Amino acid sequence: xxxxxxxxxxxxxxxxxxxxxxxxxxxxxxxxxxxxxxxxxxxxxxxxxxxxxxxxxxxxxxxxxxxxxxxxxxxxxxxxxxxxxxxxxxxxxxxxxxxxxxxxxxxxxxxxxxxxxxxxxxxxxxxxxxxxxxxxxxxxxxxxxxxxxxxxxxxx
Amino acid sequence: xxxxxxxxxxxxxxxxxxxxxxxxxxxxxxxxxxxxxxxxxxxxxxxxxxxxxxxxxxxxxxxxxxxxxxxxxxxxxx
Numbered sequence: 231x232x233x234x235x236x237x238x239x240x241x242x243x244x245x246x247x248x249x250x251x252x253x254x255x256x257x258x259x260x261x262x263x264x265x266x267x268x269x270x271x272x273x274x275x276x277x278x279x280x281x282x283x284x285x286x287x288x289x290x291x292x293x294x295x296x297x298x299x300x301x302x303x304x305x306x307x308x309x310x311x312x313x314x315x316x317x318x319x320x321x322x323x324x325x326x327x328x329x330x331x332x333x334x335x336x337x338x339x340x341x342x343x344x345x346x347x348x349x350x351x352x353x354x355x356x357x358x359x360x361x362x363x364x365x366x367x368x369x370x371x372x373x374x375x376x377x378x379x380x381x382x383x384x385x386x
Numbered sequence: 387x388x389x390x391x392x393x394x395x396x397x398x399x400x401x402x403x404x405x406x407x408x409x410x411x412x413x414x415x416x417x418x419x420x421x422x423x424x425x426x427x428x429x430x431x432x433x434x435x436x437x438x439x440x441x442x443x444x445x446x447x448x449x450x451x452x453x454x455x456x457x458x459x460x461x462x463x464x
Contacts, residue, residue: 244430251428288434305424327389331420336427348388349399356389356413363417369410371396372387373403376440376456 239283245270246280247289250303255337258322260308263298274298288380305332314344327356327370334358387411408453415447 249269253261261269263277270277278297284290291302300308305324307313313324315333317340324330327345334341343356348371357364374381390396393410400407411419422443426432435443437456444454452458 247432248428248430255428289432305420305427326387328387328416328420328423331417332424332427335417335421336424338425345389347391347395349390349395349402352391354389354391358417363413365413367392368413369390369393369396370387370412370416371390371399371410372408372453373400373405374387375453375458375460376444377452377458377460379456 242270242272242276243280243283246277247284250290250300251306251336254303254306254322258320260300260303260306262300305329305336312346316342316344330356331358331363409449411449415449418447419443 246266249266263274263281267274267277281290281292285292290300293299293301302325307323307325311323311325313327313330315322315324315330317337322333324333330343341358345354346352347354354368441455452460
């Protein structure tokens, strides 16, 4: 019986994940637990339980201090960031420059990234065209070692 | 991680923030990471690479050493 419950829990967690990403892809905004619960015909507390499991797998980051609102569903950000990604007529926010390219990769669509130089703040755009980035002078700098990325993923 | 227009502005940023300069990641390398991490993210099977897998992914595109190894304890808090 325990294995049966674990399988059921895993299937529900997958359903939450799929619906969550589907809503973000279609609407560009992240749903909260209550909205997903209505869509999946279940309780918000059950969705929050799935949120916790997905967070433990580092597939989600919840808004600090809440169990029901999403801050990051990588590569998407639920809040405005300096990384705006336009895909067709839609505009998404990404968590960082890696995730900005990740929006294009996740949606399998070409995209334009509106970002800025990390020091000067001057506009610095990137473009994915024909399934690959258009070459342009730029460089990416990681200040935090990989072993510490999740110490403070919002900063990273 | 931050995006810069040149190595020069990375140097200026590191100096201004007292951050150690690291080797830079190119646009092509970052695109490879973006595809590896996210191309299946909207599918049921999607998952984040495990630490062992991450070290291999980084190594294959030339990002090597303890800085790029999520299993490294070199930066563990004391």
